[in-house]
Amino acid sequence: MTNRIILIIMVLALSSNTFSQKHIVSGFVKDIETKEPVQFANVWIEKTYMGVSTDINGYFSLEASIGDIINISSMGYNPTKIEVKKSNKNGINVYLQENITDLDEILVKPDIDYAKVLFKRIINNKKHNRNEIYSTHNYKNITNTTIYLAIDTASSIDRFVDNIDDIIVDTVNKNLRFLPIYLSEEANDVIDDKPNLVYSKKNGVFPKLNQTIESIILQYLVVDLNFYQNQLYIFDRGIVSPISDNALLYYNIYLNDSSFVDGNKLYxxxxxxxxxxxxxxTGHFSVYSNTYSLSEIEVYFKNEANINFVNGFKGKVSYKIQPNGKLFLNQQHLGINLSLLQDKDTTVIYGSQRIDDFSNGNWLLNKRTYYSTSEELEYVKARNWKYQTEFKSEEVNSKDYQHVEKIKKQPIVKAIDAIGGVVLTSYINTKLIDIGPVFDIYSTNAIEGNRFSVPVRTGENMFEFLTIGGFLGYGTKSNEFKYGANIGWQPFKKDKYIIHMSYDEDYTLISQDKFLRFIKKNPNAKGNGNFIAAVTTRERDPYLKEEKSIKLKFEYNADENFDLEVSPYFAQNYSTPIVRFVHNDIDYKSYQNYGALINLRLAF
Structure with a gap:
């Protein structure tokens, strides 16, 4: 009899456990009218202490049994209940009805606004903390820069690119993959605040356009995330820092909570x-309770800020206490989601975090910088810094470099790179010789008629810091050959000093002669228009003089937006049928002139 009772009890217990088996119930809590998420709503199982709060997207997830009653409530809404059913396993949406009651005027006078008190202490200590952080003048850093292009797997790109699966980067989102466009790694040894480049590795799918990508697209990443300044200049705009002296005029500041990290209390x-x-x-930051200095700050732009082509922005800076007790930079991360078209997605309300919401055609720019003052790095080669615990960097995936090499071999990519290179540099690049400037290949004027030239120079694959070039031209009307030669030399690895020398015998437009000397890297040095102008012009320009000239140019490019050029020259000028040289009513067939031009450029 006793055994039967025990058996019955075990069966009942097993049955009870089976029917009360728990599973995860998740879903969203939303406003029934606006369909907006209800943040931080209370969600709990009735008659228990089991409960959670919804996040900023109104999402919740908790463990419950079939038949349990879940209560949902939030300030300003009528509470509601739902029963857990088997069908709830796929997620549920709970809608709350707003409950607003008009009251007579109520005056609330808190004894103290603790958030403002703490924020005032942050401001009062800001100057001291800023000076401490930037009092470290010797350190090392590594910077990783990447540009990826989002590709829709359903698009027709595979028609133009061979073996698309071998060159794109997989993601969790199988509908989108990423095409690496540009990758860069740099290591700097900063001594007395002056960075010394000790390691560099970069690659891009468009070799001829890499310089343009660096100067145009990467300018978005040239951002100084120094939040101790009252303003940060981003995208040519002055953005008020959330810890600026007058931040309370622009921002709502909230004290969330306090926490302990590595034995330090943080607000x-x-x-x-x-x-x-x-x-x-918009974003959040943490400060140390004893010094009120920043421990970490993370910022976004709201979607409503409406910054051209910027679909998402994220900036993050963290600081670390050094062995000497001083605070210094630890990491900086800048992420930008660029798009020519506005994304149509579900993140309209919380557009501040659109950095991770991308669609086909978006450009994803990331720049991560890691800092260290460790003396141990003195004994490690710069290319291996990224593997050391002092940095703990997210290195550029070596497979992505392999992807870039494969992409560069694609016929369509080669064609785009070649055309883009000609448009931007005016040179057609071959392995050893460059042909150009292309504007000099064909032109027209009244003296020479149709002018055909062969301008060439040595390429970087032949000499990295030396270029030798020249041209040979022929006019169909004058039946004359014109020619010239030039040489350029960069003595050092950086283009701080450059020396040029040239000699030519040619016709020159008198209307533009004195201006062309001041145009740096002019792709059309003769100023005779372009292909379209040469073909469509009805009247050819007769205002040319014949000139034999020799020129020297010494160029100095400083690091701080300061350029100086000194160019001595000697020229022998000859008259032409339309251009005459007259002095005291006497015609001269030729004259000589010489001098030196000084060109100074200051950028502010």
Whole structure:
């Protein structure tokens, strides 16, 4: 009898456990009218202490049994209940009805606004903390820069690219993959605040356009994330820092909570613009409780800020206490999601975090910089710094470099690179010889008629810091050959000093002669128009003089936006049927002139 009772109890217990088996119930809590997420709503199982709060997207997830009653409530809404059913396993949406009651005026006078008190202490200590952080003048850093292009797997790109699966980067989102466009790694040894490049590795799918990519697209990444400044200049705009002296005029500052990290107490804040349409940051930051200095700050731009082509932006800076007790930079991360078209997705409300919401055609730019003052790195080769614990960097995946090499071999990529290279540099590049400037190949004027030239120079594959060039031209009307030669030499690895020398016998437009000397890297040195002008012109320009000239040019390019050029020259000028040289009513067939031109450029 006793055995039967025990058996019955075990069966009942097993049955009870089976029917009360728990599973994860998840879903979203939303406003029934606006369909907007209800943040931080309370979600709990009735008659238990089991519960959670919804996140900023209104999402919740908790463990419950079939038949349990889940209560949902939030301030300003009528509470509601739902019963857990088997069908709930696929997720549920809970809608709350707003409950607003008009009250007489209520005056609330808190004894103290603790968030403002702490924020005032942050401001009062800001100057001291800033000086401490930037008092470290000797350190090392490594910077990783990447540009990826989002590709829709359903697009027709595979028609133009062979073996598309071998050159794109897989992601969790199988509908989108990424095409590496540009990769760069740099290591700097900073001594007395002056960076010394000790290691560099870079590659891009468009070799002839890499310089343009660096100067145009990567300018978006030239951002100084120094939040101790009152303003940060991003995309040519001055953005008020969330810890600026007058931040409370622009931002709502909230004290979230406090936490302990590595034995240090931190105060955690969040902030958002008072005017959501203003180009201001939204995000959060943490400060040390004893010094009120930043431990970490992360910022975004709201979608409503409406910055051209910027679909998403993220900036993050963290600081670390050094062995000497001083605070110094630890990491900086800048991420930008560029798009010519506005993305149509579900992140309209929380557009501040659109950096990770991308669609076909988006350009994803990332720049990560890691800092260290460790003396141990003195005994490690610069190319191996990224593997050391002092940095713990997210290195550029070596497979991505392999992807880039494969992409560069694609016929369509080679064609785009070649055309782009000609448009931007005016040279057609071969392995050893460059042909150009292309504007000099064909032109027209009244003296020579149709002018055909063969301009060439040595390429970088032949000499890296030396270029030798020249041209040979022929006019169909004058039946004359014209020619010239030039040489350029860069004595050092950096283009700080450059020496040029040239000699030519040719016709020159008198209307542009004195101006062309001041145009740096002019792709059309003769100023005679372009192919379209040469073909469509009705009247050919007769205002040319014949000139034999020799020129020297010494060029100095400083690091701080300062350029100086000194160019001595000697020229023998000859008259032409239309251009005469007259002095005291006497015609001269030729005259000589010499001098030196000085060109100074200061950039502010």
């Amino acid at each position: 955690n804040f969040s902030f958002s613009p008072k005017n959501k349409f203003a180009p201001l940051f």
